[in-house]
Amino acid sequence: xxxxxxxxxxxxxxxxxxxxxxxxxxxxxxxxxxxxxxxxxxxxxxxxxxxxxxxxxxxxxxxxxxxxxxxxxxxxxxxxxxxxxxxxxxxxxxxxxxxxxxxxxxxxxxxxxxxxxxxxxxxxxxxxxxxxxxxxxxxxxxxxxxxxxxxxxxxxxxxxxxxxxxxxxxxxxxxxxxxxxxxxxxxx
Amino acid sequence: xxxxxxxxxxxxxxxxxxxxxxxxxxxxxxxxxxxxxxxxxxxxxxxxxxxxxxxxxxxxxxxxxxxxxxxxxxxxxxxxxxxxxxxxxxxxxxxxxxxxxxxxxxxxxxxxxxxxxxxxxxxxxxxxxxxxxxxxxxxxxxxxxxxxxxxxxxxxxxxxxxxxxxxxxxxxxxxxxxxxxxxxxxxxxxxxxxxxxxxxxxxxxxxxxxxxxxxxxxxxxxxxxxxxxxxxxxxxxxxxxxxxxxxxxxx
Numbered sequence: 001x002x003x004x005x006x007x008x009x010x011x012x013x014x015x016x017x018x019x020x021x022x023x024x025x026x027x028x029x030x031x032x033x034x035x036x037x038x039x040x041x042x043x044x045x046x047x048x049x050x051x052x053x054x055x056x057x058x059x060x061x062x063x064x065x066x067x068x069x070x071x072x073x074x075x076x077x078x079x080x081x082x083x084x085x086x087x088x089x090x091x092x093x094x095x096x097x098x099x100x101x102x103x104x105x106x107x108x109x110x111x112x113x114x115x116x117x118x119x120x121x122x123x124x125x126x127x128x129x130x131x132x133x134x135x136x137x138x139x140x141x142x143x144x145x146x147x148x149x150x151x152x153x154x155x156x157x158x159x160x161x162x163x164x165x166x167x168x169x170x171x172x173x174x175x176x177x178x179x180x181x182x183x184x185x186x187x188x
Numbered sequence: 189x190x191x192x193x194x195x196x197x198x199x200x201x202x203x204x205x206x207x208x209x210x211x212x213x214x215x216x217x218x219x220x221x222x223x224x225x226x227x228x229x230x231x232x233x234x235x236x237x238x239x240x241x242x243x244x245x246x247x248x249x250x251x252x253x254x255x256x257x258x259x260x261x262x263x264x265x266x267x268x269x270x271x272x273x274x275x276x277x278x279x280x281x282x283x284x285x286x287x288x289x290x291x292x293x294x295x296x297x298x299x300x301x302x303x304x305x306x307x308x309x310x311x312x313x314x315x316x317x318x319x320x321x322x323x324x325x326x327x328x329x330x331x332x333x334x335x336x337x338x339x340x341x342x343x344x345x346x347x348x349x350x351x352x353x354x355x356x357x358x359x360x361x362x363x364x365x366x367x368x369x370x371x372x373x374x375x376x377x378x379x380x381x382x383x384x385x386x387x388x389x390x391x392x393x394x395x396x397x398x399x400x401x402x403x404x405x406x407x408x409x410x411x412x413x414x415x416x417x418x419x420x421x422x423x424x425x426x427x428x429x430x431x432x433x434x435x436x437x438x439x
Contacts, residue, residue, distance in 0.1 A: 013262065013263060014263070015263060018259060018263045021259070022259075026255075029247045029251070029252065029255065030244075030246045030247050032247070033245060033246065033247035033248075033251060034244055034245045034246070034247075037245040038245075043245065043248075046245075047248065047250065047251045047254075050247065050251060051251060051254050051255060051258065054255050054258070055255075055258045055262065058258070058259060058262055059262070118241075119241040119242055119243065122237060122238065122241050122243060123243065126243070137238075140203065141235060141238040141239060142238065142239070142243055142244050146205070147200075147203065147205050162196055162197075162199050162200045162203075162205065163195075163196050163199075165199050165203070166195055166196050166198070166199040169199065169231060169234065172234065173230065173234065176234075
């Protein structure tokens with residue numbers, strides 16, 4: 001929510017600014033698309049939202065005074081995604097960050113390794129997580145962001161990044177074991 | 189899950205985000221805590237699954253294209269300003285000079301382009317100008333799939349771009365040009381050692397067949413209209429060669 005506050009955007013930039021933008025920001029288009037795809041769970045929607053975010057980044061580029069261009073861009077992408085979700089899928093945002101108090105079923109490393117080999121199962125499991133947990137996991141495990149970068153992008157205090165990741169991983173483990181056929185049949 | 193370490197510090201350790209003191213402390217704890225050891229193993233396995241399952245989604249080419257177009261539209265001044273200003277001034281001056289001379293000295297392009305505001309002099313002048321060093325192409329490519337998208341967003345119309353290398357007229361590239369004050373596409377073809385410029389711009393006039401060739405100063409030109417586009421091919425190749433290329437483009 002701070003990405004959009006970085007000064008009033010202008011509709012046009014000059015040629016030098018554009019060259020700087022292409023050099024610093026455009027190389028992170030994959031990161032922008034990947035984050036949008038995992039937040040919105042749809043490639044088609046992500047294409048639209050990533051395009052919009054990129055254009056916003058271009059317009060706010062005067063407010064970017066050096067530093068981590070990827071984190072700066074991802075902050076804008078994330079804000080654009082949440083705005084889009086609020087408008088188009090408000091229900092999804094309601095479940096976020098509800099603290100789970102139930103004891104976690106323990107999972108053996110072996111069963112996880114087997115479950116994890118399946119790209120589709122991992123995707124489905126990740127997509128069952130509330131967006132706030134999904135985003136820290138995607139930023140950490142797929143994008144390789146540091147805690148400091150995750151804090152900057154997601155606007156959560158750096159001190160809580162570690163616990164957000166811990167809870168996200170526990171939820172993901174649970175989603176994976178619940179999705180396994182043995183677990184499913186046992187529950188039925 | 190009973191161990192406090194499992195819930196938080198373990199993840200900082202896994203992510204390499206603990207300072208040396210806390211990392212050492214956790215490692216000592218790990219030696220005695222079975223729960224943490226198991227969980228760490230499970231988390232490491234999960235991480236390697238996440239990172240090796242191709243979950244990272246790369247931006248599609250279509251998105252890259254759309255963003256390019258957005259940036260073009262949002263960059264001021266227009267894209268054509270990438271060409272140094274002095275060059276435009278020189279071109280404008282040349283056009284003005286030629287236009288004023290031709291007003292007195294040259295008749296209008298007879299029968300080949302009776303209703304066209306573009307004169308034979310302009311066409312030949314543009315052709316000669318293109319032969320000066322560094323002026324022939326803005327995009328040099330023998331690939332029509334490179335030349336065609338290059339025009340995207342630079343002109344308000346889409347010129348038909350085709351390579352005729354198999355027929356002896358390889359595509360060399362394309363550039364933007366100005367004829368009678370309007371932006372036109374110039375497609376550049378080669379015929380042995382000769383250069384052929386094909387100027388293309390939109391028209392509302394009805395289609396015409398390929399007119400008989402005009403000739404001046406050793407240059408030939410052919411003019412026709414087809415499907416909303418006006419074409420003028422000009423070169424020093426023979427009239428029959430030029431007609432062959434015009435025929436290929438017309439089809």
